[in-house]
Amino acid sequence: MASLSIRDVYKTYPNGVPVLKGVNIDIEDGQFLILVGGSGCGKSTLLNMIAGLETVTKGEIAIDGKVVNNLSPKDRDIAMVFQSYALYPSMTVRENISFGLNIRKVPKGEQSQIVDRVSNMLQIQHLLDRRPGQLSGGQRQRVAMGRALARDPVMFLFDEPLSNLDAKLRIEMRSEIKLLHQRLGTTIVYVTHDQIEAMTLGDRIAVMKDGIVQQFGAPQEIYDSPSNLFVAGFIGAPPMNFIDGKLVEQGAGVGLELDTGVARSVLNLPFDANKVRGHVGQNVVLGLRPERITDARSSHDGHGHELQRHTVKVDVIEPTGPDTLVFAQVNGKRIVSRVHPGANPQPEKEMELLFDVSKAVLFDPKTEERIA
Template sequence: MASLSIRDVYKTYPNGVPVLKGVDIEIEDGQFLILVGGSGCGKSTLLNMIAGLETVTKGEIQIGGKVVNDLSPKDRDIAMVFQSYALYPSMTVRQNISFGLNIRKVPKQEQAQIVDRVSQMLQIDHLLDRKPGQLSGGQRQRVAMGRALARDPVMFLFDEPLSNLDAKLRIEMRSEIKLLHQRLGTTIVYVTHDQIEAMTLGDRIAVMKDGIVQQFGAPQDIYDSPSNLFVAGFIGAPPMNFIEGKLVEQGAGVGIEVDTGVERGVLKLPFEANRVKPSIGQKVILGLRPERLTDARGAHDANSSDLQPLKVRVDVIEPTGPDTLVFSQINGKRTVSRVHPASNPQAQQDMTLLADVSKAVLFDPSTEARIA
């Protein structure tokens, strides 16, 4: 196992295009780090720099306390699993897994033991004599993981390993990777654009945009306390509702003016006026997760003091099985609510929702930064 330290790292290509702009990330031995963001945010470039496949323009990368900026990939004791699997089509599964062991001249008997151990761990021991063309996508991904595991490295790097799989297989392989990490306790750095993978797999998440880490922390902290509008909208499915309105005083507290098209009023917020004083009387953006805008059944675990009724006109409903998504308008903005299916909402009818403001967040519309 090894810790990972990325300190003030920049990457600029020879044509002058900046890709990474002062990235700082620290994880401990055995932690699972997720690098998440949209296309072009720099996450894969950062992974390649950790692997030694890209050079560092400025800054420092340490693995296990050792600076690796100038080390070649083979000297970093890492193993990488690619999106494309990168298997040799003419070799059997056994040969693919043991390929790196052969290169390092590991004795044949030890190779056989390692291949047996790894294939049993990944439940592919019955596939050892097949070739990649005879395997499903999930099986090929397991073989690619097996080849990395056979190396017994101090760190695993995964570059969007599940993006070529169908939805059902992605869920299965997510569980496999999580179980693998729990079994081995090895440090993992995992790149994805899928925020559900990020939330379910990682001990720590770095949310990236335009070469900058927008927020770094534990999954639940990022979900509950996003640092800006981008993070709030990127993490969560369905994403957080953003309701723009005027912030007004309510005694010693504050509220936001709301208009649902059915009723107008003020939604009281759990912030003291002194905390958000500069924003009082100004337009703000209220962030509210869909599960915090729900019905009585959905809000059963909330404190009654945090719940406020809000009557809306239902535009569209989307039943998902365990719950139903209700789309309506608040302050002219389409919002989504997560309600219990037994509430049986109907399109084009009025419905009373309960706003649980205990996890509400406020953003500044001009800077997009969180203010409360």
């Protein structure tokens, strides 16, 4: 196992294009770090720099306290699993897994033991004599993981390993990778553009945009307390609702003016009035997760706060099985809520929704940073 420290790291290509702009990340031995963001945010470049496949323009990358900027990939004691599997088509599964062991001149008897151990762990013992062309995508990804495991490195690097798989197989392999981490306890750095993978796999998540880490923290912390509009909208499926409106004084507190197309009202907010007083009378953006807007049958008011009732006109419904997504207009913008299927929402009909603002967040529409 090994800790990882990324200190003020910059990457600029020879044509002058900046890719990473001062990245700082620290994880402990055995943690599972997710680098997540859209295409071109710099996450794969950062992974390649950890691996030694890209040079660092400025800053330091340290593995287990040792700066590795000038170390070659083979001297960093890491193993990488690629999106494309990168298996040798002419070799059997056994030969692919043991390829790195051969290069390092590991004795044949020991190689055999390692291949048996790894194949048992990944449940691919019956595939050892097949070639990659005879395997499914999920089986090939297991072989690629097996080749990495055979090295017994201090750190694993995964570069979007599941993006070529179908939805069902992605879910299965996600569980396999998580189980693998629980068994081995080895440090993992994992790149993905899929925020569901990020939430389900990681101990720590770095949400990236334009070469900058927008937020770094535990999955639930990022989900509940996003630092800005980008993070709030990127993490979560369906994403967080953003309700534009005017912040007004409401008794001793504050509220947001609402227009649902059925009625005008004020949504009471839980924020300290003294902390947001500078924004009273101004437009703000209220962030509210879909599961916080629901129907009476689905609501679970176990926190002692009052659920606020507002009537909307239903635009569209999307049944998902365990719940139904209801889309409606609030302040001229479409929002989505999660309701119980038994609520039987109907398009073009009015419906009473309950708003739970206990986990609401408030953003400045100009800076897009969180206010409260």
